[in-house]
Amino acid sequence: MNRNLSFVKLIYKENSKGLIKKLLIAGRQRELNKARLFLIWLFDSLGFSDSPVKFNNVSSYLYLPSINLDLNDNTCQKAWYRIRKRLETVFMNDIMNDTGYLLAIDALNYERRRDLLLALLSQLDIVIKQLYRDKIHGEKINYFWYQLQPELRRTVLEKMAGADVEISKNGELKSVAGVLIKNCKWEDDRELPPPQAILGPLAQGQPILIEGYLLSLDDHRAALQIEALVSNWLIRTAELIGAEVLSECSQWPELRCYLLRRDLMVTRNLERLRNQLNTQEWWNLYFDRPIRLYESKRLVWRIQRTSVIPYYITEARDKELEDLPWWQQLITFVLETRDAIAPQLQLLFQRIGNIIVIILTQIVGKAIGLIVRGILQGMGRSFTRDQD
Template sequence: MTTTTRVLLIGAGWAADSLAAYLKEQHQDWQLHPCRGREEQGSGDLLLWLLTEVLPAATLRHELQLWQQQRGASPLLLVLPSGHSYRREWLLQLPVDGLLDQPSAADIDQALAVLADGGRVVQLQESEQASAAVASASVTKGLGQWLFSSGARQIDQERLALETELSNPGVRGLRRLLIQGRLRELRMARELLGVIWDQPQQSVSSPAAADPVAIIHQPQQRLEIVLANRQGLSVLEAVEGRLARAIGAVESIDGHGALMALEALNPQRRRQLFEALLAEFRLLSERLRQQCGEAGPEQAMQLWQAQQPLLRQRAMQQLVGAYTQMPRDGALVPMAETLLAGIDLNAEDPELADLLPSLMALIQGRPLLIDGHLLAADEPPALLHLQQLMSNWVVRNAELISRELLNSCSSWPELRRSMLMPELLSTRQLDRQRNRINSLDRWQNLVERPMAIYESRRLLYDIGNGQLEQSVVHELRDAELRQLSWWQQAITLVLETRDALAPQVELLINRLGSLTVLLLTRVLGRAIGLIGRGVLQGLGRGLQNAGTEPERL
């Protein structure tokens, strides 16, 4: 940092005065110029806007745009006050170089140093307002959502009661088998209910969570992004570092029933597999940078596709150890060599999102195309999007490797204790897990995948906040739709038929409802009124006759 750094401090009140005193004490060579607004003339190498009161979102964006026009190329650091209700997605799109949420004076000092060196800083606290917004968004429902949530809530209540009973060690024999069968029926009934009412399926841990809420990328934990500079390779290194820290903090994996092979690995092996895949990804990205930095997309695609099976093999070798030996059939054999000789890692996950275009954009210094918008690589939405794609790549490749490991464990009993969870040590439980995975594969391939392609959605897995998170993104998948088999196309035809008949069925129900109202109010109601009037008239005449009739002695 130069000796003539000028900092324009925008703000008023005791907070701005105390911050100015702190910065002068820490940096005696800085020149701080207080400023209360754009009306006052002032310029600086760095602009620090200490927002003392919560402004409306439109007003804040307009003021930032005016400051952007006035300041030119000077970096702007925006400090948010406590108690604001700005959405995180909206904040990440603001035209600022630094964004701090309720920071300390030391955090502001460090952020200014990063911005002075050409970097970027984003620090956002845990957002409670976003959670409230998601909860309130589920209140407004259509008829299909209401019917689905009502039925799903009843199913989840019964499932919770049965799972509680099943956790009791005293429940054995036929009773346990009946409960497990009933749980499978309820699980299938919930999936069928979601297919009928066109609602996304997601795992719920309590009956109150049965309301269908769209799964989108809404991080609620503390978000911190620090970029030393804004080059694409620096952004890639920052994303790899963030993902490495997230993998190190992973404690549990809940794939909502879709990652059963990965869930079967013990936590230590699972983390080692994630780390091995991330290390191989770093090597592959470095090779792409060296060989395809100036090449066309065809050469990069060829290298990327050719390296995927080899990458998984090397990750498997790192997982078990290149020189580790284990008993098998009474003899010590090398684990890596034996496993690689008996497995096939050439298969690809058809639901894996394409990571290569975004990766090549970073390597070649081009902007990223995200949701139809071109964003610079150092923009926070672009960085988070790239991290999400990389997390999804790591998780799905780990699932492919885990399935091959699971198959190898069925014929190599000594391998189970080293790789799998304790409950899968028995041959019966392991075979049941493999059968579940095969059944899930058939269901996903024949039903779920055609529906996802037809609806232009893709499921992504994101490693963050110490756990595995799911998100659904929408992307164009017309090319995949044309490549579906006849059965898969029949599934899409059923969906199209349902969508075509839905307006007619709704119109028919409305007409039947109107006819029912007409019959009840005009015909049946009038008839009941006439009958009541006749009864009242008869009672009145009877009372009159009773009053005029002479008394008999």
């Protein structure tokens, strides 16, 4: 299946022209990704593997991108500088979506997507420097961060859309940034970790707990973990803004030429994409997220080379699990029941299989043997009489 996925990706890159072919190839890629995830979930849950899959072990960091931190460079400021520079380089060259999910930022054209991600990175840099300068610690970091979010997103929207750009709307020139800021309904992504997990190590040099070890940012594993969390915040926040931009473009056709890809200027294509994103978000929120909470996993979007890929971090999420409404907790109850019943079902099927083997070999087999022997003996007697 992995070979098929690689082959499909290669075909997708080679077929740069032809919308129908690209849509068919993209659909096939989504089918393979979903089938792969389903098989991993199915076989792991039934206990066919000897050991559970580890999502956050040391060997997994071999697949993470290298940022070449000097082991003697033990200051959080220098570590953040190198992470920021690497991400800036990636965003300037654009990023590819290898998550297996639809992303709203894919709908933006290259310039707007680049400006959005770079603006978010710049604002995060300002926040980290302010936290370091003002010596903000502990829970005050979370409070400071949440208070800053509305202003941060407004600033990012102005940089992405252009503070002075005006486009006609209903025959009247309107400020793009002003309309977006006014109409956007800011929501939080529930899959984002607490801000202290990112800002504490980067702004105050707090150690990071990885596989039972407290590591500082001069350790490559800690630096790579922080880079993954930073990338996750950038992509998920850009997704929130991108979804609001798509919603506004749906009601402001002239805005599509400025912000979106060329194929999304067509109303049908845009509405289809919005419906697909809404369905995906609904399924993720009400079904996939409870399963991840129960399995103590956090889905992180991290950047590997120039691609956005999924990455799972194992951490305790019991408090979030308890806060779920009762009908979402039913999903976790079904999983718990399945885990409890699966060994008994395996044992039952094994016993039934053994019984069937015994019946076929000891009873049916012997009966057939006796019948065949009787037939052969009867044929032998008939042959003897014919000779006489």
